[in-house]
Amino acid sequence: MAKQRVGFIGLGLMGAPMAANVARAGYPLLVYNRSGDKAAPLRELGAAVVETPKEVAAGSDVVITMLSDASAVEQVLRGEDGLLAGGRPGMLLIDMSTVAPEQSRSIAIEIGARGWQMLDAPVFGSTGPAKDGKLGIMVGGDAALFEAQRELLGVLGKFLTHLGPQGAGAVAKLAFNLMVAAQLTSLAEAMTLAARGGVEAQKMAEVILASNVSSELIQRKVGSIVSGNFAPAFPLRHMHKDLGLMIDTGHAMMVPLPATAAIHELFTTAMARGRGDQDSMAIYGLLAELAGLR
Amino acid sequence: MAKQRVGFIGLGLMGAPMAANVARAGYPLLVYNRSGDKAAPLRELGAAVVETPKEVAAGSDVVITMLSDASAVEQVLRGEDGLLAGGRPGMLLIDMSTVAPEQSRSIAIEIGARGWQMLDAPVFGSTGPAKDGKLGIMVGGDAALFEAQRELLGVLGKFLTHLGPQGAGAVAKLAFNLMVAAQLTSLAEAMTLAARGGVEAQKMAEVILASNVSSELIQRKVGSIVSGNFAPAFPLRHMHKDLGLMIDTGHAMMVPLPATAAIHELFTTAMARGRGDQDSMAIYGLLAELAGLR
């Protein structure tokens, strides 16, 4: 059976290697990106590069979006060059961006009115797993639709799970990121408390890594506290955005999130003090500053 | 060389197996516990059981305390039957209880005035590692003193580390427990958000366990959310006590701990609503209740 034609929109740090995996797996691939130069490596892999989202829709059976936020997704959808202008009933949109479940559902309703189908399918894992096709993919939407796309999704991730109706993937992604933010912030609070109490960062890091709170995330991040190097893997401004979505979602669904709310305000402080382009772990740098350590 | 005589006070869930390990390692052992019946198994291992802390001090070179809080330590020290009444200059107290660094230093000053020495040496790891002699031990106090006690401490734990002067062990323990509380609470917030968003607990648990936020602690606890069984491994009231010590220590050392403060208030709510004797993971039960899920 011929493989379905795939469109891919959003060739950022995550999207570019993901699209490359789709091309390598032999899917006919159409790509669009606001800044054209990012598409060059994909052309080498056989992808066609087009000028508008509309053209992506016109030439694809499935369109994957991997964008920075819901307003970027809507911008791609709308307008005379937008996805909606080029698509037709029966098409499928797989949105892998991190958005609020409400935003995801609202997009699904809008495109559903045109006869499109949709899966929300945000991911966990950073650029390494994106390159290796080993992301985790959390899917919301029709279960049969998910099953039908297992092969394509399996090119992008090794952990695929269908979590429930439209928006279930989005909410699971926020829940997951909530835990990421909490681990980074509690690591920052713990290290600041220890530092003020006269314990060297390296020593405290050894304790944490030897204990049962150690996670892969903590293993990867604790070194940046010891070294003070906050080069961005996951920029703080993205986590700030996601924390805002968590709080908004908690507000809308009436779920109190008191610890997350405190963390959100800490990240807002970090943004206001110019740390948005540093790594999320720079929340330690902020806290050390607030504690008068630097 | 003859082994030093060890006294052990505090035969609770952690202390009893720790004292047993000391006995099995061949140290002459004197034990005291408020409730005598807990000492019986130690007698079978060759330990002598005495009636007062004073007698423990009189017959030991090193006294280990593993008690519920600083006021329990002080109660054991003072009075006419207290440790101080039976000790002599040159003795060593190894306090393995979880107390605030300020409390630890204040005890050190008090006993130092009588010519005793002290190490603060709280642990991480629960009853399993306590039985297996595989605790983590975080030590504050004189470095040479720590080296001299490596053999004895090695009977209790496999990860031994000297972290700095008196109180450094205590502050590291609080920093570590801060991360425990944050992982439990963020797991609770994440699972509540997911539940409200229509994601089954079992499904969300699989996502978390497959991701980079998964730690041994989370692996052990997530099942109790799925099952709703909060039988106490580490009772919530102990974590509440420790959270209070973190906040007090942050207050005294001027370290802002905004996320921990929010978590502290959540645990206070859990205490007020009768969950003190459940496991710390029952913070999920509370949050689900606050979110109107039950």
Add this chain to the structure above:
Amino acid sequence: MAKQRVGFIGLGLMGAPMAANVARAGYPLLVYNRSGDKAAPLRELGAAVVETPKEVAAGSDVVITMLSDASAVEQVLRGEDGLLAGGRPGMLLIDMSTVAPEQSRSIAIEIGARGWQMLDAPVFGSTGPAKDGKLGIMVGGDAALFEAQRELLGVLGKFLTHLGPQGAGAVAKLAFNLMVAAQLTSLAEAMTLAARGGVEAQKMAEVILASNVSSELIQRKVGSIVSGNFAPAFPLRHMHKDLGLMIDTGHAMMVPLPATAAIHELFTTAMARGRGDQDSMAIYGLLAELAGLR
């Protein structure tokens, strides 16, 4: 000079008496409300009642909106029966609803593109001052435009102030409501602490009313704590909505609001536990419940 023709949309608890004041002051008045029966008393005062926002626009020089939130404002603006469909360049919209400054500016941009002008002019004061024409009115937008509308606004409020460009009124309203929420919540925390400490509510109320923290707001609300009567003056769900706008605005403008964030989560808890239709002061009822007092 003939008075300008005024349209009024939103005849709720606040809007109805405000529109009545406009009619009594002699302005030709057109009103529209989703549920027609609320317009009857205004008809008696000489107002014309129409079926659509479009007709309001067609027959007015200035349109005042007093609606529950930004999406209600947008709903009134859009569609084939919407305000925009009936208006013409040079018209003025005075939006007195409580919305986020970003929402207000986005509406201003949208209607500005059609040649309309806009003032954001939210109010403080409840139904009493609304009836007496003694509201406070906080205005953002063009200063000359504000001056030109002083007479009309003076019919609704006694304290009129121009605070800055478009959105300045909206942000001031949120800042003001932030203080309202904080006074209610701190009153609740204080009364709960006192109650647990054995001080009768009536006695603690007397202390507060005799002290320098007493405000008109506190004077009006403290009685409901003593009596336990939380009949809605300002329903808790409205304050919850406004708290969400504060947090979103703090997020967007990078202003950390840690106390407000904690209060927001408390109101979310109150919503989840079914208190949305009680008065905002029912936050005391929630807190007493959380503290195990009831």
Add this chain to the structure above:
Amino acid sequence: MAKQRVGFIGLGLMGAPMAANVARAGYPLLVYNRSGDKAAPLRELGAAVVETPKEVAAGSDVVITMLSDASAVEQVLRGEDGLLAGGRPGMLLIDMSTVAPEQSRSIAIEIGARGWQMLDAPVFGSTGPAKDGKLGIMVGGDAALFEAQRELLGVLGKFLTHLGPQGAGAVAKLAFNLMVAAQLTSLAEAMTLAARGGVEAQKMAEVILASNVSSELIQRKVGSIVSGNFAPAFPLRHMHKDLGLMIDTGHAMMVPLPATAAIHELFTTAMARGRGDQDSMAIYGLLAELAGLR
């Protein structure tokens, strides 16, 4: 009937004018202060100045303490020159310091064992009311004892109230101060939000003062935000201490205080960043800094 002999300990900013009022009212007065020079003005009013708390006790029927915290009270009580060494059964201690109810009760138990009686009687109002004898006095302890001391207390305050058993005054003081801290912090958050939103401080202040949230406290403090002058009326470090007592008391009595906890951490940040000797209103200066406004 001869007036009872009064001892007064603690001649700080509040204590000095209070003691002076006692002297002016004709009570035989004995004073002690750690730094002797503060006692000079009282000598001119006829007070006798002694060298130790013990001498105060020996020459007084009632001893009033107005000290910075519980440890200062205990220091005055204990030792060979302490109050307890000079007193006798039947004496009365009126402690007007701000302490936790637990601390107050613990002092009461200690002195009760020697046959002394005690009232906890903290105050509200600052140096102005202290000079004018117009403080509020919140009393805990035996009701008959309170009645017997109405005349003396009436020299110090115009609002006297008996709130319940030992510790009731202390808890009411904390509850009151909780509201003070919340009004200052919410004023700071509101003014920062407004400033970021383009509203001038002076304009926002006018809105607040015209509204129903305005209290005497806010009227007095808002000017310092507009002017940026944070000369200490009530130093921030005192409020920080009191916030710690509130949180500890909430912990001990199981009263969740989530808003106060967030405020406490903000004050801890202000302490760490060197604002302890500024006025409590300098919490605005901190927040403006956190928001990147300065």
